[in-house]
Amino acid sequence: MKVKVLRQQSPVSEPYWEVFDADVPGDMSVAGLLDHLNYHDDIVDENGKPTTRIGWECSCLQGICGSCAMVINGIPALACETFVRDLKGSEITIQPLQKFPVIHDLLTDRSVIYKNLEKENIFIGEYKPGSEENGKKAQKEHVHQYEIAKCIKCGLCLEVCPNYVNGQNFFGAMFANDCYLVAARNTDKRREIKELYDEHFGSTCSKSLSCMDVCPMKIPTIASMAKLNRR
Amino acid sequence: MRDAIVIGSGISGMVTAVKLAEEGVSVLLVSPFPSERSQSVMAAGGINAVLTDCEPGDSVACHIEDTLKGGCYIAGRDSVTGLCESAEEIIRYLEGIGTVFSVDDDGRPARRAFGGQSYKRTCYCGASTGKQIVTALVMEARRLEASGKIRRGLGKCFHSALIKDGVCYGALFFDEHTGNISAEYADAVVVATGGQNALFGKTTGSTQCDGYTAGKLFTQGVELKNLEFIQFHPTTIETSQKRMLLSEAARGEGGRLFYLDKGKRVYFMEDKYGPGGNLLPRDIVSREIYGAGSEVFLDVSFLKESEIDKRIPEVRELCKKYIGLDIASEPIPVAPSVHFFMGGIAVHNDHETNIRNLFAVGECASMYHGANRLGGNSLLAAIHSGMIAAREIAGRDVVADKPDFSQAEREANESLAEMRNTKSVFPVMYIRDMAAETMNKSMGIIREEASIKEGITDIDYYLSIAEKLSYDNSVLPYFNYSLSGILTLARAVLTCADARKESRGAHFRSDFPDTFDEYAHPTIVSYDNGQYNTRLDKENEYES
Ligand SMILES: Cc1cc2nc3c(=O)[nH]c(=O)nc-3n(C[C@H](O)[C@H](O)[C@H](O)COP(=O)(O)OP(=O)(O)OC[C@H]3O[C@@H](n4cnc5c(N)ncnc54)[C@H](O)[C@@H]3O)c2cc1C
Numbered sequence: 001m002k003v004k005v006l007r008q009q010s011p012v013s014e015p016y017w018e019v020f021d022a023d024v025p026g027d028m029s030v031a032g033l034l035d036h037l038n039y040h041d042d043i044v045d046e047n048g049k050p051t052t053r054i055g056w057e058c059s060c061l062q063g064i065c066g067s068c069a070m071v072i073n074g075i076p077a078l079a080c081e082t083f084v085r086d087l088k089g090s091e092i093t094i095q096p097l098q099k100f101p102v103i104h105d106l107l108t109d110r111s112v113i114y115k116n117l118e119k120e121n122i123f124i125g126e127y128k129p130g131s132e133e134n135g136k137k138a139q140k141e142h143v144h145q146y147e148i149a150k151c152i153k154c155g156l157c158l159e160v161c162p163n164y165v166n167g168q169n170f171f172g173a174m175f176a177n178d179c180y181l182v183a184a185r186n187t188d189k190r191r192e193i194k195e196l197y198d199e200h201f202g203s204t205c206s207k208s209l210s211c212m213d214v215c216p217m218k219i220p221t222i223a224s225m226a227k228l229n230r231r
Numbered sequence: 232m233r234d235a236i237v238i239g240s241g242i243s244g245m246v247t248a249v250k251l252a253e254e255g256v257s258v259l260l261v262s263p264f265p266s267e268r269s270q271s272v273m274a275a276g277g278i279n280a281v282l283t284d285c286e287p288g289d290s291v292a293c294h295i296e297d298t299l300k301g302g303c304y305i306a307g308r309d310s311v312t313g314l315c316e317s318a319e320e321i322i323r324y325l326e327g328i329g330t331v332f333s334v335d336d337d338g339r340p341a342r343r344a345f346g347g348q349s350y351k352r353t354c355y356c357g358a359s360t361g362k363q364i365v366t367a368l369v370m371e372a373r374r375l376e377a378s379g380k381i382r383r384g385l386g387k388c389f390h391s392a393l394i395k396d397g398v399c400y401g402a403l404f405f406d407e408h409t410g411n412i413s414a415e416y417a418d419a420v421v422v423a424t425g426g427q428n429a430l431f432g433k434t435t436g437s438t439q440c441d442g443y444t445a446g447k448l449f450t451q452g453v454e455l456k457n458l459e460f461i462q463f464h465p466t467t468i469e470t471s472q473k474r475m476l477l478s479e480a481a482r483g484e485g486g487r488l489f490y491l492d493k494g495k496r497v498y499f500m501e502d503k504y505g506p507g508g509n510l511l512p513r514d515i516v517s518r519e520i521y522g523a524g525s526e527v528f529l530d531v532s533f534l535k536e537s538e539i540d541k542r543i544p545e546v547r548e549l550c551k552k553y554i555g556l557d558i559a560s561e562p563i564p565v566a567p568s569v570h571f572f573m574g575g576i577a578v579h580n581d582h583e584t585n586i587r588n589l590f591a592v593g594e595c596a597s598m599y600h601g602a603n604r605l606g607g608n609s610l611l612a613a614i615h616s617g618m619i620a621a622r623e624i625a626g627r628d629v630v631a632d633k634p635d636f637s638q639a640e641r642e643a644n645e646s647l648a649e650m651r652n653t654k655s656v657f658p659v660m661y662i663r664d665m666a667a668e669t670m671n672k673s674m675g676i677i678r679e680e681a682s683i684k685e686g687i688t689d690i691d692y693y694l695s696i697a698e699k700l701s702y703d704n705s706v707l708p709y710f711n712y713s714l715s716g717i718l719t720l721a722r723a724v725l726t727c728a729d730a731r732k733e734s735r736g737a738h739f740r741s742d743f744p745d746t747f748d749e750y751a752h753p754t755i756v757s758y759d760n761g762q763y764n765t766r767l768d769k770e771n772e773y774e775s
Contacts, residue, residue: 025471027555032472038705039660053658053705059268059437061473062549064362067268080472081552103407111385114265121377123370124329146331146357149366153267182370185329 001084002046003037005054006095008102011109015102019046026085030077030094031061031068033084034106055105063216066154070106071095076159076214097159099166110155112167113174120171120196122178124185141184148181148224150217157211157221163204171200173211173221180224197228232256232418233629236402238389238444241269242361242610243593244423245368246617252380254625259415261384261404263439263709266369270425270437270594271613274361275478275545277343277353278325278614279607280318284339289350291315298608301347301512302573302601303736303746305457305753307774310580314599314608314615321614322354330367332356344483345606347512353607358478358545361610384415388709389444390643392420392589393636394451399589400633403643405709412643418630421582421620422448422591426572430721431674432667434569435467435476443713445576445595446720454585454757455720456597456773457574459728459738462604463676464570465516466529466563470553474568477529477546479606481558482509484542486531488516489562490523499523514603514737517567521676528562567676571609573600573737574727577755577773582620588630590623592616597753602736650702650711658703659714666693666721674728679742683729690722723763727754730765 003022008015020037028036037043038053045051059065061080068079072094073087084092100108157173158164164172176197183193205225212221233256237248240262248260262269281294294315299306322340326332332340333355345353356363375381390403390412401416427442428434449455465488466481467474482488488509489496500508500519509516520527531539531546536559539547543558550556550563576584576591578598583590593613600608666689673686697715732743733750752767768774 028471035472039658039664043705053703055705057264057268059264059270059439060273061433061438062273062475062553064359065268065272065437067264114383118373118376121374123374123377124367125370125374127327127329142331142334146333146363149331149356149363150359151366152272152362153265181329181366185331 002091003033004091004093005105006093007054007105008096009104011101011103018051021046024084026083028084030072030079030082030084030092031058033092034079055107057107064152066152066216069097069154069156069159071097071159076156078154078156078216081216097155099159099164100155110153113153113155113158116167116171116175116200117178120200122175122182122196124182125189126186128186128188130184130187144220144223145181145184147217147219148177151177151219152217154216156214156216160210160214162208162210163206169200170204173215176201176205176228177219177221177224180228183228194228202229232624232627234258234417235419235421235624236261236415236417237421237423238262238402239269239423239425239593239595240266240383241271241423241425241593241613242364242368243613243617244421245365245372246614247421247423247592247621248381249368249371249375250618250621251624252375254621256625258381259384259417260372260381261387261389263386263388263407265385266365266372268439269365270440272362272365273436274610275358275476276345276480276483277355277360277607278322278364278610279345279348279353279605280322280611281315281352282319282322282340282354285352286342286350289352291318293349294318294352297348298599298605299601301603301605302599303603304601305735305751306599306601307580307771309774310598313580313619314612317615317618318611321611321618325364325367325614328367328371330356331363343480344510346479346482346510346516347605353483355480358480358543364610389424389447390712391447391639392451392586393639394586394589395634397452398587400630400636403640405647405712407707407709410708412640412647414636414640416633419588419590419624419627421624422576422589422595423593423617424595426594427575427720427724428569429663429717430667430670430724431569432664432671433473435464435474436570440594441713441717442720443716446716446718446723448576448589449723449758450716450719452586452758453589454577454755455575455723456577456755456768457602457727457753458724458756459731459754460573460602460736461569461674462513462571462573462737463517463567465513465520465567466565467568467570468550468554468563468565475549475553476568476570477549477563477565478543479510481529481531481543481546484531484538485534486529488520488527488529488565490525490527512603512605514739517676518739520565520567526564527566529565530562531558532560532562571604573597573602573604574724579773579775581623582616583623590620592620602738647708647712651708653702658705659700659711660703660706662693662697662700662714663717666690666718670721670724673725677739677741678728679740680729683725686725687722687729690718690725694718694722719758723756723758726763726765727756730754
């Protein structure tokens with residue numbers, strides 16, 4: 001099988017494609033594949049020419065830390081939970097996330113995610129839940145908050161979003177979800193958060209909901225939107 | 232004190248930073264990657280605490296006793312008492328900052344059974360307890376970042392500590408953005424760099440926990456402790472990229488271990504230890520699985536599907552995704568794997584090391600777990616230790632005069648430049664892999680002198696060539712300069728295992744299968760110019 005990787009040696013150098021041959025089992029993930037290319041032997045391209053090892057980032061290797069977000073066969077995904085068997089065709093293409101500056105090969109600088117949350121002071125501060133909900137509704141609400149708090153800040157929702165460009169004004173689905181978590185956990189902040197949500201998400205989102213398709217944690221962004229739009 | 236550097240931004244590092252900042256200490260919180268990428272997000276099962284509305288019969292005293300017993304009585308009673316007594320306050324704190332705990336019908340934190348414990352006292356957040364706590368703490372840290380009290384140093388990796396005459400004044404960091412090593416000075420330095428996974432290659436945990444910081448500090452005069460005690464988690468599954476942990480919750484919810492004998496299931500843990508056998512402490516279960524001699528399975532398929540989806544949905548999803556198995560209808564093939572490090576940097580009860588103003592917290596420090604950690608006690612310890620260290624640091628006087636370390640800074644950069652100028656295709660990662668193979672062989676579930684000694688010979692050889700290795704351009708400079716520190720730590724681990732000529736907790740020696748009273752103390756290991764010296768802490772130097 002051919003593996004085509006978009007490489008870039010440094011933040012300022014030009015990107016270029018490099019093709020590798022790999023013979024790996026279908027139950028191997030793309031993370032496993034990258035490891036295989038890098039370390040099963042000296043690394044060479046498809047013509048047998050020696051090259052440098054491919055830069056990428058990992059930590060948990062099981063889909064809960066968001067490190068290995070990249071674009072695989074055109075779809076933003078986590079390398080550690082995308083399996084070779086599920087990729088169509090005889091060639092796999094791997095690119096870094098395109099909406100974030102590349103640091104090296106598949107490593108990107110996603111610090112804008114944190115900068116935006118910090119800039120707008122998105123934090124709970126103190127747990128002050130609402131009193132209006134109880135019973136089944138409260139339970140559902142609790143589940144929703146739990147799901148949002150699982151957001152791994154991988155950036156896949158931003159990569160796929162037709163409205164997200166570079167995080168200057170529109171901050172994307174993960175921002176909307178964090179807004180909801182803060183508003184739900186500290187009701188004193190509802191009004192303030194609603195304004196930030198409108199400014200950086202609600203007013204621009206065209207509701208393609210592609211963010212939900214690629215979210216590794218399956219966060220129901222649409223539920224956060226419905227609730228924040230209502231408030 | 233006026234300022235502090237916290238190295239590592241997992242749960243323990245974040246708690247330390249938040250608590251310091253709340254006390255008015257200005258904090259530099261350093262880590263190569265954001266907190267969302269730390270191992271802490273992987274903690275699944277829960278955090279132990281005896282709350283006021285605990286199960287009838289349970290008490291803080293009982294939690295203390297379980298912890299000391301699980302640790303085979305070599306953890307200090309005072310420190311363990313402090314840990315267990317603070318647990319309720321810690322849960323309140325976590326609730327107060329908005330952590331989404333799983334709750335019972337009255338909205339109180341729900342609790343589940345966990346291995347080695349007499350009562351149900353493990354609070355949890357679904358099956359992503361660590362992640363939920365990280366989310367809440369990241370928000371707290373952000374609150375203090377916004378007001379300038381915490382400064383994040385992302386993209387920085389620890390290089391070495393700035394130590395003179397037994398006092399620490401700061402640290403050198405490699406900065407991935409500038410490509411240089413630079414000095415940061417502070418009144419106190421707190422190390423919160425997590426476990427030592429990389430010594431064993433791919434473990435259940437994060438690839439970011441490489442043990443380098445502990446190894447480097449060791450060569451700078453910091454004493455380490457109890458390195459021979461390495462916890463194997465009994466139930467992990469083999470996948471193509473790593474061994475993945477199946478939470479103890481699966482057994483907490485009733486999961487049963489068995490192997491097949493002529494097609495018949497043998498529930499060996501229950502046969503030998505009675506109905507609670509599956510949930511015994513991890514060292515015992517791991518050894519029994521290892522000793523079973525044939526493939527062992529974990530079965531939860533007798534539980535109702537709805538119960539599985541309610542209580543352990545993540546376990547079901549994980550098995551489906553990575554090994555294509557549905558736990559609701561099939562038993563899961565499991566085996567033990569390296570999971571947690573009871574040993575680490577030796578600290579006093581206030582979490583200061585033997586170097587003044589240098590502290591260690593979380594999994595990189597060795598304090599509460601003795602010879603074996605109880606599941607759910609490490610998240611508790613990560614938070615408790617951060618709080619203790621922060622309180623101590625905040626209460627201390629400012630360090631008036633700091634020596635100048637610009638020469639150390641210059642030398643570090645020169646040696647990095649020298650390293651960079653050599654070229655080779657032989658990657659540093661190969662040596663790391665070979666060292667991991669050695670460690671897995673010599674430091675397995677069952678050890679004996681000959682294989683430990685072989686391990687020492689191998690690691691000594693890798694150490695002898697580590698500095699002469701050519702530079703590997705394809706990985707970050709950090710991976711190049713960190714190799715020696717990692718190997719030094721591996722050598723120290725083997726030295727501790729060699730010195731403890733008995734079996735206790737997670738350290739089982741086939742040549743010394745018994746436990747001896749004379750060894751009922753922690754091992755302390757120190758470094759002196761290439762010499763590794765061990766002693767037992769019989770005088771309880773570190774229990775003060
Ligand atoms: C799969 C799994 C499940 C677990 N489940 C539970 C559980 O249910 N209950 C429980 O109590 N415990 C559990 N644990 C253990 C628990 O997660 C850890 O002990 C705890 O999270 C450690 O936190 P920490 O802050 O000490 O370290 P970590 O979270 O590992 O953070 C270490 C930090 O140090 C940084 N760092 C590392 N090296 C350097 C360097 N050279 N320079 C700068 N920074 C550096 C890292 O980037 C990271 O930010 C589990 C562990 C695993 C692996």
